[in-house]
Amino acid sequence: MKLPAVSLRTRIVAAIVAVTTTATAVMAYTAYQVQADEAVGRFAWSAVRNTAADRKVFLEFAGPESADRLGPDPDWALVFDRPGGGLEVVRSAAGYEGLIPVPDKLTMLRAVRGDLFPPGKGPEQLTSRYTSVPQTGRKVFVVNANLPKDGYHLVEFFDFSRFDDDLTALRWKLVRIALGVSVLGVGAALLIGRRIRRPIAALSTAADELGAGALGTRVPVKGRDEVAALAASFNTMAARLGESIDELHAKDRQQRRFVADVAHDLRTPLASMLATVDSLDHAEPATRTRAAEILGTQTRRLAKLVEDLLEIARFDAGKADLRVAPVDLADLVRDTAEVVGTEAAVTATGDVTVVADPRRVHTVVANLLSNAVRHGAAPVTITLDGTGDDVVVRVADAGPGVPEELLPILFDRFTRGDHARQVTEGSGLGLAIARENVLAHGGSLAVHNDGGAVFTVRLPRGAANA
Template sequence: MRRGPTTFSLVLALLVASLVLALTLGGALSTRAGLHALGDSFGRLVVATASSTEALAGRDDADARAALQELRRTGVRLSTEAPPATRRAPVPVLQDVGRAAGELLGDPTRVVVVQQAQAQIWVRSSRRPDQWIVMQGVGLRRQLIRSTLALMLFAGLVVLAVAAIAAHMLTRPLERLAAHAPALLGGQSLREQLRGSPREVRDLAKALGDAGEELRQSARERELMLAGISHDLRTPLARLRLALELGDAGDASRRDAMVTDLDELDQALAQCLAFVRDGSDEAVLDVNLPTVIGQLLALRSVPETWRYDGPGHAVLRGRPTQLRRALGNLMDNAERYGSAPFAVRVHAQGHAVRIEIEDHGPGVPEALLARLGQPFLRGHPSRGGAAGTGLGLGIARRAAELSGGRLQLANRQGGGFVATLLLPVADGEVPRA
């Protein structure tokens, strides 16, 4: 399998490309500005030299002739010939020199830049139009090329060094995170190892830690579920086996007990399957809450012990099966662990609807309240013994969280227990009587 590029190489390449582009643009702009300024400076020198040479040529004395002789040694001479045709375009800096000189003289046609074997600048005399002052141009092309190449090489080395350091600083936290990822998923904190790392790396480490904790919690729940299934199924299966061995199938009362054991097995398996299948794949629909509650109340073994207090219409956006299962479990818990009368109360609370299911039983010890909802945690013996699977509250809590709500559990003032579901209502819908 072909290996892809490392993060370090990608970041390094990106930084190098960005810096080279920035330096190239900056160098081009600064070079152009520098050449323009250089052209203006040399243009002034050209005008000054041409004016001095023209003034000396108009004099007929020994000092003037000596000065002209010195100028000839520096490449400045007088010529009555027309400027020769240029072989190629002059270098930009000489063009800037000619432009600046023509502007200073007030007549750009008086200045001609000739590029032959050596660059020359011809300036027409203002006194004698047939006479030209010829100055040798400085050969800047080779010097410019050499200096530009040297500057680019130096800038490239600096850019490479800076990019390598920056790429190392950016990728080092990721390398540390990758090296300690197994420990992070195992629950170990990497706060010291990631000290000074960018915020994004710390956020990624936190997300990985949370994901690892969820995986560990899921594994613990499955182990606990398997242990609970083994425990919960063992007793009814043992009773069924004993009844079959004793030949109790012919006795009607014994058969009823066997059917009860089978129902208990079916309910335990259904609860376990409901807990494993969290219902997140169920479609989210509009659900009329009072209708669902009415259907569940009609299925109670003694509906007369229940009372509904709430609006006749309250639309929720949720998963119907999960909501029905959560409310049914809370009602089952109230009947199993509490005492009549039972009540279901529904009322609005901001942008949510509050569903309270309460009983008048002995309540729950305060030490146990914080643990309620954990898988296979059954109610206190004072609330009805150890019947049930211990998954009802966990399923209800998960259903509430999937709908964007939460489950609250508390003892009632004056005795009893109340389970409260806070669920968001659909947009534009409010519970009404």
């Protein structure tokens, strides 16, 4: 059978009440036992002491008047224990209400005879036992004092019922105290449960609001306990979730813009190619030749765009393959400048050897040089610094530099220096691909203006630095 759901507050209250009640009951029981044992010990000691004093009085006054001096409290009896025979009450307290009848005294003494009158006890020794009155069941503490004359004993009967009533009153007093403490425990438990439940309820409400889309939901952090730590963790989670959602929205906007830019950049060469196809049948040879040149140019541009898109897709899928090897960046930069057809002054200091993918580093340098030629101006300089832990490559030109509004987004996809997006040789993906290639090596790519655009590539040495 499935148990009914119990709230956290109820469980906390039940736990506190259980602990409080148990602790109070144990303390009350322990206190009662300690006090009862001490009180019973004092009662027995007082009774034995009283009997010893009465025995002394009995011995000091010989004759019948000695018994009269004992009085009725406590009840007493002069008992003769016949050797091999029975017990006989020679004399007993009489003439007062509440005294135990002689027959009952004899019955009680016979029940404890072996313990109360053990053989071999000297005249100065006392013995005691608990017993009860046969007719009433009243508990009695019996003390025996041996007399010098063989077989004679002074026996005194101390009523234990009044003392037992006091112990009963003590028990009920402790029970009332325990109940009072339990009630206070319940009140304290309710207050504590409310204080604990309040921040947890706030967390639950905040979680519902966060789940409903309120990403700015936060809860106050009060104190330094576990609930406060939970609230802080919730706020951290909510902040990270908000950041993740913002990043997803940004990625979504970037994806939509990417699709639109791809469609635009594909449409431009395709439209040019479609417009040129009709010119291939023109009667003039010069017109046909020009049409063929345009088709070739746009086809190469389309192929380059497709190649760049595939490269971007590989980076997005995390499938960019790095085939690393020791690379002398000075030689690689000079070869790249020659391939691109750019005149650039190359200077190197220190050890500029890194462990990297030569093809991808070549792509980075080629894109930076092409960008310097297309948007900058001569002279183009390339400076390599291998004196630190990383190798730094700086490509600078003497052009107008990067417009300030483009600096934050220069490495985004399809970012161009021409705002009108007129037909240009670039696809707007070169710098984005260059940055992805540098990041794949664990490096960084940055740009700033200093008499022209200055691109700074920082590459770790990799295995060559180990």
